[in-house]
Amino acid sequence: MDASKQAEGIALPVSVDKTRPTPLPDQLTQEMRRLIAEGTLRSGDAVPSSRRLAKHLGISRGSVETAYGQLAVEGFLVSAERSMTRINPELPSTPERARPRSRVPDSSRRRLRNYVDLRPGFGGDDPLREPAFRRAWRESLDLDPGPIDPLGQPDARWAIADYLRLTRGMAVDPDEIILTSGSRDGLRLLLSLGVTGTIAVENPGFPGLRQAMTDQELVPLEFDESAPAPHGVGAAVVTPNHQFPHGTPMPVDHRVRLLDWAAANSIVLVEDDYDSEARYTRTVLPTLFELASSTGSRAQVVHIGTFSTLLTSAVSTGYLIARGELSTRLMGMRTALGPAFSPILQMAIASYLGSGGLRRRISRGRRRLRAAEGIVAGVGPIPGLVHEGRTLVIETSEAQAHSLLRQLAERGILVASLARGWTGGDEVRHGLVIAHSNVEATVLQGALATVQELLSRMQA
Numbered sequence: 001m002d003a004s005k006q007a008e009g010i011a012l013p014v015s016v017d018k019t020r021p022t023p024l025p026d027q028l029t030q031e032m033r034r035l036i037a038e039g040t041l042r043s044g045d046a047v048p049s050s051r052r053l054a055k056h057l058g059i060s061r062g063s064v065e066t067a068y069g070q071l072a073v074e075g076f077l078v079s080a081e082r083s084m085t086r087i088n089p090e091l092p093s094t095p096e097r098a099r100p101r102s103r104v105p106d107s108s109r110r111r112l113r114n115y116v117d118l119r120p121g122f123g124g125d126d127p128l129r130e131p132a133f134r135r136a137w138r139e140s141l142d143l144d145p146g147p148i149d150p151l152g153q154p155d156a157r158w159a160i161a162d163y164l165r166l167t168r169g170m171a172v173d174p175d176e177i178i179l180t181s182g183s184r185d186g187l188r189l190l191l192s193l194g195v196t197g198t199i200a201v202e203n204p205g206f207p208g209l210r211q212a213m214t215d216q217e218l219v220p221l222e223f224d225e226s227a228p229a230p231h232g233v234g235a236a237v238v239t240p241n242h243q244f245p246h247g248t249p250m251p252v253d254h255r256v257r258l259l260d261w262a263a264a265n266s267i268v269l270v271e272d273d274y275d276s277e278a279r280y281t282r283t284v285l286p287t288l289f290e291l292a293s294s295t296g297s298r299a300q301v302v303h304i305g306t307f308s309t310l311l312t313s314a315v316s317t318g319y320l321i322a323r324g325e326l327s328t329r330l331m332g333m334r335t336a337l338g339p340a341f342s343p344i345l346q347m348a349i350a351s352y353l354g355s356g357g358l359r360r361r362i363s364r365g366r367r368r369l370r371a372a373e374g375i376v377a378g379v380g381p382i383p384g385l386v387h388e389g390r391t392l393v394i395e396t397s398e399a400q401a402h403s404l405l406r407q408l409a410e411r412g413i414l415v416a417s418l419a420r421g422w423t424g425g426d427e428v429r430h431g432l433v434i435a436h437s438n439v440e441a442t443v444l445q446g447a448l449a450t451v452q453e454l455l456s457r458m459q460a
Helices: 003-008 022-038 049-058 061-073 108-110 131-141 154-166 183-191 251-265 288-295 324-337 343-354 357-378 397-408 441-459
Strands: 178-181 198-201 219-222 233-239 268-272 300-306 318-321 385-389 393-396 429-434
Touching: 022 061, 049 061, 108 183, 131 357, 154 343, 154 357, 178 183, 178 324, 183 268, 183 300, 183 318, 183 324, 198 397, 219 233, 233 251, 251 268, 251 288, 251 300, 268 288, 288 300, 300 324, 343 357, 357 441, 393 397, 393 441, 397 429, 397 441, 429 441
Parallel strands: 198 219, 198 233, 233 268, 268 300
Antiparallel strands: 178 318, 300 318, 385 393, 393 429
């Protein structure tokens, strides 16, 4: 029997009471959560259609659809085009109930994916399962990409320019865009031109691009007005839309000061636009690249973006944008090296962007962030927790941080180390950094409960 017939045949042991003051959709939502928590409904199980369940319960179809919609936002249910609605396959199995022996065992590949990734820059739902992305990939196989352009296929560069216009308010000529295989590839391309002097990095700062500069001399860059600006610097790498560790944006006055400092000292500013799309609580501030243009600043800004975080690191795609003589040199180097990634994948990205698939994906991520905020508010006190922006920061001693990272990893929960954000010195702080919107609300709730338990034991 196929999955759809199995689901239609299920008479779920749920009940609703029309005489209760609690709305029917809320009652049904609570009942479904109970069945999942008890293990009656398991990861991957198909659920009845809204029509069939409404008929079974004697309520309106709209009430069932409202309940299903709420459960989908919370991460309990997932659905796809022309497919049954199912219990989220990524939900951890309920430990109290073993899987029936008749069920086919998970494959080794599936077991490897059975973890909760709460590290900034990782996690999120898998686009390789997303119908819109899969459709864009199939369509790209039927398209002729035309002559290979080492800077990027024209369709892809046009699509990225339009995407930046709609999501970031950037007026960029497609001919200014150079495709890369991710933000680190873009940075390495820039460094290959031979940046003179040392490289300043935010301290603390998001550690992503720092990993591409292990062979460079790095100096800390701090935005405290009392801190002296470093000398002899050839370039500075900053992440203005996601300041480490809390994920807050760099204030406009700091951005202007940074541009003035760079212009006065002939410093190339490398702007990593990581995480700019993920906000819902405030307007995204203009990029340094756009701010330099609009204010007439003489600062040279290289804007680096990536789709690897929004999609997955398995789809290593990105771009960089520069102007003037530096842009000419970057294009010459990219041309000499050849295309950063497959022209077929470039066409798939162009199709996905053009169809609005990525914008819809960003909207889903924002809804997930709103749900995650609710979970954090209701989970109860967590020792050392500071919640000021896009990530959760839990400060601990160095020994406790190492112990927590190890114990959480043993339980299949991956988080980041707070200490990795510091270039060095005596001001290094220790603890955990948690990107709480990486996963659905119900998964987050369990992960935070584990963190809470471990911390309570340490401090008992």
